[in-house]
Amino acid sequence: MITIEQLISQIEQRQPVLNKAELSPEQRRLSLEGIGNLTTANCRQLSFLSNPHYLSSLTNTHAGAVLITEEHHNEAPNDTVALIVAVPYLAYASVSQLFARQYSVSGIHPTAVIADSAIIGNHVTIGAFCVIGEQVQIGDRCVLEAHVVVEDNTTIGTDGVIKPQVVIGHDCVVGHHVRLYAGVSIGSEGFGFAPTSNPSVTGWERIAQLGRVLIGNHVRIGSHTCIDRGAIDDTVIGNHVIIDNLVQVAHNVRIGDGTAIAAHTGIAGSTSIGKRCIIGGAVGITGHIDITDDVTLSAMTMVTKSITTAGSYSSGTAAMPTANWRRAAVRFRQLGRN
Amino acid sequence: MITIEQLISQIEQRQPVLNKAELSPEQRRLSLEGIGNLTTANCRQLSFLSNPHYLSSLTNTHAGAVLITEEHHNEAPNDTVALIVAVPYLAYASVSQLFARQYSVSGIHPTAVIADSAIIGNHVTIGAFCVIGEQVQIGDRCVLEAHVVVEDNTTIGTDGVIKPQVVIGHDCVVGHHVRLYAGVSIGSEGFGFAPTSNPSVTGWERIAQLGRVLIGNHVRIGSHTCIDRGAIDDTVIGNHVIIDNLVQVAHNVRIGDGTAIAAHTGIAGSTSIGKRCIIGGAVGITGHIDITDDVTLSAMTMVTKSITTAGSYSSGTAAMPTANWRRAAVRFRQLGRN
Amino acid sequence: MITIEQLISQIEQRQPVLNKAELSPEQRRLSLEGIGNLTTANCRQLSFLSNPHYLSSLTNTHAGAVLITEEHHNEAPNDTVALIVAVPYLAYASVSQLFARQYSVSGIHPTAVIADSAIIGNHVTIGAFCVIGEQVQIGDRCVLEAHVVVEDNTTIGTDGVIKPQVVIGHDCVVGHHVRLYAGVSIGSEGFGFAPTSNPSVTGWERIAQLGRVLIGNHVRIGSHTCIDRGAIDDTVIGNHVIIDNLVQVAHNVRIGDGTAIAAHTGIAGSTSIGKRCIIGGAVGITGHIDITDDVTLSAMTMVTKSITTAGSYSSGTAAMPTANWRRAAVRFRQLGRN
Structure with missing residues (x-):
């Protein structure tokens, strides 16, 4: 379980969280257990908007918190904690590491x-x-x-x-x-x-x-x-x-x-x-x-x-229907004749 | 060693063996030790005809048994047991598993x-x-x-x-x-x-x-x-x-x-x-x-x-002599000019 | 440490060292500890000239010894031992094996x-x-x-x-x-x-x-x-x-x-x-x-x-600026039309 406070600390190793002063103590203590897409995240998960193409998903998200730019700040649901950053995708990368499974073994294994x-x-x-x-x-x-x-x-x-x-x-x-x-x-x-x-x-x-x-x-x-x-x-x-x-x-x-x-x-x-x-x-x-x-x-x-x-x-040629490709390849071959 | 009886049982998990009722008890008890091509199989091996291109090899095969369609049934040698199926290649696949080397170890190894x-x-x-x-x-x-x-x-x-x-x-x-x-x-x-x-x-x-x-x-x-x-x-x-x-x-x-x-x-x-x-x-x-x-x-x-x-x-171009290819590649490059 | 004598013995499994009779006992006893390029080799290293393109590096090399053809023999510095062979690159390959790290373990490991x-x-x-x-x-x-x-x-x-x-x-x-x-x-x-x-x-x-x-x-x-x-x-x-x-x-x-x-x-x-x-x-x-x-x-x-x-x-097409390539690829596709 990772709190919003911990997320902020991790994000700020790369970029400031612009609205952190505005977050309430309750919001800072909210704890999350994973990351989800805007459409599938639940209230115990974090999500993010890095591509405006998915803006409509933001307004309907059930995520507990979202990483978002200033520009789209107002489109997040009221009960979702919005963390405003310049580059939400980078912030997502930073915090993803907090949710990764920790290696369960430590020390020197006796068989080594x-x-x-x-x-x-x-x-x-x-x-x-x-x-x-x-x-x-x-x-x-x-x-x-x-x-x-x-x-x-x-x-x-x-x-x-x-x-x-x-x-x-x-x-x-x-x-x-x-x-x-x-x-x-x-x-x-x-x-x-x-x-x-x-x-x-x-x-x-x-x-x-x-x-x-x-x-x-x-x-x-x-x-x-x-x-x-x-x-x-x-x-x-x-x-x-x-x-x-x-x-x-x-x-x-x-x-x-x-x-x-x-x-x-x-x-x-x-x-x-x-x-x-x-x-x-x-x-x-x-x-x-x-x-x-x-x-x-x-x-x-x-x-x-x-x-x-x-x-x-770049180089190469892209897929086309095989019948057409056969003709094109023959003509390419003819380009090589004297 | 695998008997014809066992082969039939395995094949029929996928398709019927059409002439099984006509096989003699001796034929059913015949046992085989491997699979070979029509031209190289010996009398202890099974073979198959899946491509009519190899029909001439069928008539001269020394295989102990063959998987074959109804159509080519009569072209197998008399002393070869013919098993008639709709799709010999599929029957070959099915029975190949019977001849595979079995893993020689079992249980939990003490070093695991x-x-x-x-x-x-x-x-x-x-x-x-x-x-x-x-x-x-x-x-x-x-x-x-x-x-x-x-x-x-x-x-x-x-x-x-x-x-x-x-x-x-x-x-x-x-x-x-x-x-x-x-x-x-x-x-x-x-x-x-x-x-x-x-x-x-x-x-x-x-x-x-x-x-x-x-x-x-x-x-x-x-x-x-x-x-x-x-x-x-x-x-x-x-x-x-x-x-x-x-x-x-x-x-x-x-x-x-x-x-x-x-x-x-x-x-x-x-x-x-x-x-x-x-x-x-x-x-x-x-x-x-x-x-x-x-x-x-x-x-x-x-x-x-x-x-x-x-x-x-498909895409790409197929091999041609390098000298010709150099000319074709230059002309392809020219296609990209305005 | 590998002596010139040992190098000669190894090279001659593939080709003669043409000037070996002319080497002094001191030269034969010279020992080397590695291989370097002509420009970076030091006096404890061997180098070689296989491509005349690097001839100017030969005249200034500090290598202790060089593998060289008859033709360029006189261009090596006086204090570098020159070993004359027909194919210096092959001689380099042969002797490289003498300088490889030897595997430090031997016998059957008890865990095997x-x-x-x-x-x-x-x-x-x-x-x-x-x-x-x-x-x-x-x-x-x-x-x-x-x-x-x-x-x-x-x-x-x-x-x-x-x-x-x-x-x-x-x-x-x-x-x-x-x-x-x-x-x-x-x-x-x-x-x-x-x-x-x-x-x-x-x-x-x-x-x-x-x-x-x-x-x-x-x-x-x-x-x-x-x-x-x-x-x-x-x-x-x-x-x-x-x-x-x-x-x-x-x-x-x-x-x-x-x-x-x-x-x-x-x-x-x-x-x-x-x-x-x-x-x-x-x-x-x-x-x-x-x-x-x-x-x-x-x-x-x-x-x-x-x-x-x-x-x-050969086949394929070589890299070009992506904008040009897009045009060329479209025209290749058009070659496939009837």
Whole structure:
């Protein structure tokens, strides 16, 4: 149960609650147990209006409290506590964290295998069957859930949340306040091979990957995303980078601060992505190129050259009835004739 | 070893065996040890003819028994037992399950960590190093193989098969007869963030995902597929949905009954997919749209808008020699000029 | 620390060091501790010149030794040991392996659960919480790191390296010198279903997958890649095949010797890929087709038909400013009109 008072305190870490002086003590003590949409929230739930499209839902909401801009303040029902902020969606994000289920385990599970030389911070949780290697350092207040593997000589900052079955390879550096979801693979060996150049062998000589993965602070990486270690230099993920599920980040990629990457995107080796980029799902970015700051790539875009100017880029063609598509694809093919 | 008698019993859960009355007691007692193609099957194996293209293989088959339609009945060799059905491919599917290797372990492995408050049904198998959280319920006859993690308060119906290293997050609901393959991630946190809107911070405010994942009955989910929990409401997978490997199902997606989804497909947040859709591999579907029932999407299709009419849709261009493709791609680019 | 003498010995497993007779005993005894780029390497590091584009970096390098062709031999600084080879990049690959961190654990971890009937070779390492099934055979000198699951009756050759949380299903055969990275899924059940053909049931009949996965020698498979078992026959990966992360190889696919496959590629069921193919990232290859030997597919290519002639193939369109792309996409759509 979270009181309005607690909500305000949390919201104000990001933005002021503009009408807080006008709230009564009773309103401040009101306690809520969850978040709902305007149409479905009940009197024990909080809701919010971030898109004026849903204004009609506001007037009929049964939510116990709403996050709202000054502009729409008067449209909330009288018995709903209105908290006025400049950006209700941001306020919703801030308070959502108060309602999240807390991890029920704490301390070091007796089944965890932890090397003697590992240094474990204060108030750290390590779940069942974790394996922590030699010289690993884990910062204060980290939570590692079940089946996490951290290989030798890797450092993790404070306040990390590492969900089950994450693997972090040796010699990597993970910053503070990092969240790694189930099955993330950090520091796996990059895909580097030299052809053997012996015509009698159809083979490849493996290039052992000697670099590391360096991950900044406040980074979030989704389930089954892979971030490979560098060949000679390091793979580098900046601060405040957020990455969705099933993303491939190849060896020696560099990603600038604040960039967001949606699911299924792949970034080939040695490519550099700027700051504050927004990369849609299933985008493919070739290797050894540079994407400048503040670039938006729509979903499924294929990037084959460096992008030196900020802005929005796209490629591909959108769904059409298959019969029409067959004709269009034939004509596209004809465009390629001499 | 499976007898013809057992095959008939299994097939008839889906369709009648039309000539069963004509089989001799010796034929019914014939026992088989596997399934083979018409050209390679031996006399201890079953085969089938589902595509008339392979009719010539039927006449020369050495299979001990064949599944076949009435139409081709007379073309099977005399010493092969012919089982006549309307749909041989369906009969093959039904009986294939009889020949599958049975899981060799049963009972609760002593290394599994199971919360005292978890409720485990009858005849449940829980493999080595599983971790079962508080208030979890696992239905009768479920098999959880090694390294499965089920977080607090999640319910799994009866007759589930959960392969190694599946993670099911807290508060989820999984139906009956569900199969989850190695590395599936259910209920990981959806990719929801609000920009912090403070120009001095290039950051994101995390939106804690408070919804659940609800999975129906007879659902099948392939290796390393990710199904994220909803932000406020739930992510919902209907009954009889089948999903291949490495698929991304984002928060608040809804998938209708009987829909099939091939590998590498991604479905962005809050999109709704209808019933009985057939979605090819590596399809990308944008967020916040609706795909109606009975839609087929060919592989690698990009869907950017709702589809309101049943039928088949496609996009993209198919492989051509790279030199020709370069010219076609340049001309496509020119199409975009004013 | 690795001496020049040791480097020469390693390089010469692939190609001669042309000037080794001219090196002094002091030069041969020089020991190095790592590899660096020409511009950043210090006197305790090795570097290499594989691309003449970086020739100017060679003349100023501080590297202790360089791998170099005869042609550029005279441009190295006098106090840098030059090792002359025909293919410096291959020599770099060969010696990189000497500088890789060695796995710090050896022997069978006491927490591993190993069936009594499993046959474990000599000098095998099995990490914490591994689960090894009945009749499994593991060859000499294999290293299985933490949380590896090998199901019943599977055979792994000698000198394998299997990173954490790999799952290898029952009855598979893995060759010698195979490397499987974190989270690889081998032998999961292929995606095979028959429609139930009962109009009242919107369902699917599962086809139990009775084939195996057969993996050759010197194969490398990246993190979270999935290789499903065959339906009746086997899925087959040839020798010297190298596969990146997050790749989908469906049931009954066959991949020829020496083929390389980049991340996020998907190969649908029963397709056959030739020898020495180079398949870029996020390529999609439809099912039941044949790709001949020596085919190159550029990233994100969609292959819908068999390819019978060696060469390079591509498809798709490359990124352009979104406003232009919208016009081009509309005109592509118009190409599909009658």
